[in-house]
Amino acid sequence: MSFDPSSPTAGLNPAQQDAVNHLRGPCLVLAGAGSGKTRVITQKIARLIQTGMPPDRIAAITFTNKAAAEMRERAKQLVGRSAKGLTICTFHALGVRMLRESGEAVGLKPQFSILDSDDVLGLLKEAGASTDNKAARIWQWAISNWKNAGLNAEQALAQASNDNERITATIMQRYELALAAYQAVDFDDLIGLPLKLLQTSLEALQLWRSRLGHVLVDEYQDTNATQYELLKLLVGYGDPKGGQFTCVGDDDQSIYGWRGATLDNLKKLPQDFPNLRLIKLEQNYRSTNAILRAANNVIRANPKLFDKQLWSALGEGEPVRINDADHEEHEAERVVARIQSLRAQAEMHAQPLVDWKHFCVLYRANHQARVLEQACRKASIPYKVSGGQSFFDRAEIKDLCAWLRLIINNDDDPAFLRAVATPKRGIGTSTLQALGSFASKMKLSLFEALFADSLHTAVSSRALAGLHEFGRYVNDLEYRARHTLGAEDALKFFLDWLKDIGYEKHLHESEDNEKLAAARYTNVLEFVDWMAKRCGGKGDESGIDVIADVKKSVLEVAQTVSLLSTISEREGEQNVVTLSTLHAAKGLEWPHVMLIGCNEGTLPFSRDADEETTSLEERAIRVAEERRLMYVGITRAQRTLMVSHTKKRKKGRDFVIAKPSRFITEMQLDQATVKEDPREKLKALRAEFAKKAAETKPDAR
DNA sequence: AGCTTTCAACTTTTT
């Protein structure tokens, strides 16, 4: 075969080439960890374009905005300007597009609002007449599961088998009514309603089918039942000409079962599409064989869907180390010592500097980061905790989003309530209650009720004036948002708005801590700055905006914000150690990885209470997912891996014996080489270093 | 009884 560097398949291994060149018909790529799956997807996009498919008929679907942004970036590098026409977005963003355009067929006006999970929680508390957060969360979880199983409230009620389920289904009915009244949808609806749309409207089905010449799905193992059904319709299940898609995934990295993802989708694919081409990517470009062997050994203990054996051309590498610490603090100390010792070692041997950013410490649950943070601070090691509160979860950003939602969709009552109360403008709970009951009596949204002639019968004249003023201001804002185009004008619009409502003052007044208030306002400025950039046609790497590089109005841009949870951040290149949960680490890699808390009960996670309440079968399924989590953790490492457990764990005031994780045994490490105390190692290195320094510079002092 | 204080526990998380 001739080598052509300009060919899209240049530098791909045979399996990758197969996947890229299989252009017609359904294709499933089982891509092991680090086997170059993003490469396959982007190259395949390039190949499709090269063979004449218009970019606007190609869609690549991901799970997170971040993944979409990365993929768009890499596609751009390959195909240049053609990348503009591509649809590269999340499942949810695609759903939004479908609903904005064709949503009327399922009873949605184009300006519908998207509720985040806090809004949903609030609505559920109302629907269930409860202030109990915990109960509301349980409802939320149950309702989401029903929705993802394709059930509406009525169907959920019909299949409910106990009082508890019946109560939840009743709350779901009220919740559905509220959503309809507010012209709002939740995240599950962004998949469920497009599905319903395609199922019920032949016209919509034909429209969206005709637009998609090839669909590529990333992280296919994370799809849930609804997403699969939607995908089937989009690619034309049952149509002899249909099935133009490529799914890329890894059954061994399926770690979101608790969120509705189901491996059934992987099983079903060959059945539903008998001419499916199955391609396995088994060459790993990330890790050494010592690491991969451990990974393969662990995952072997799971029942397997497809057999897969990762291998690497990167050599044997350093043995995987085990750290048996006494307790959590001790474990953290040793992690710190290992980081320092690996850096010192590189320095000693005049190797390239090992940067802070080359390290990652992985753990099962967020709270485990705390001890590590303390240890890092004590040792002056810079770090970041990945995950945590996202930008859009911050109260100040949600305040502003509520305003934006309200000007886009006046019927969005939850947004109305938040906007009218932030900042405080003399409209209190009693006025709002009166307005609320008036609105529901008149079958109006809260905003519509503001201008009803008979409102004066419900509220005092002073309250009425305040409400009218608010309403007029929102209308004025809406008008301006519609007619403000481009980055510069948009920024002015936002700053005027913040000044109008006195938002900075509000932040300082509602927060005792001056510094925190200032930090919050910085966030606000960052947010409006980013929004303004998008109005100028820049700054959208997520594929949410249909057309890039074109001036947009504030109103248009605002319509897409609720979908984004990550601002395109420049944080990626900070030179710091990463502390991350195993879940948040998927898809990422580091030269040196330390996996801590590998104890029975922590990883695999289990609760003592579950031992009795959960069936053997259920427990086996859970452990299998925990094992995949371990597998994900191991395969994040490029060059070295340390696996750590503690001998004791805290229980109340005292310590009890802790068992090392069964996964450590399953790794089948060579016991002779695995253990080392990083602190001893570090001490030895420092001594050696000092000696050497003394020898080379005998005169220096 | 209703309030405050203390104590321990803490899945995983995106849209």
Add this chain to the structure above:
DNA sequence: GTTGAAAGCT
């Protein structure tokens, strides 16, 4: 560092 629950206080 936060939250929920249990114990203690008025």
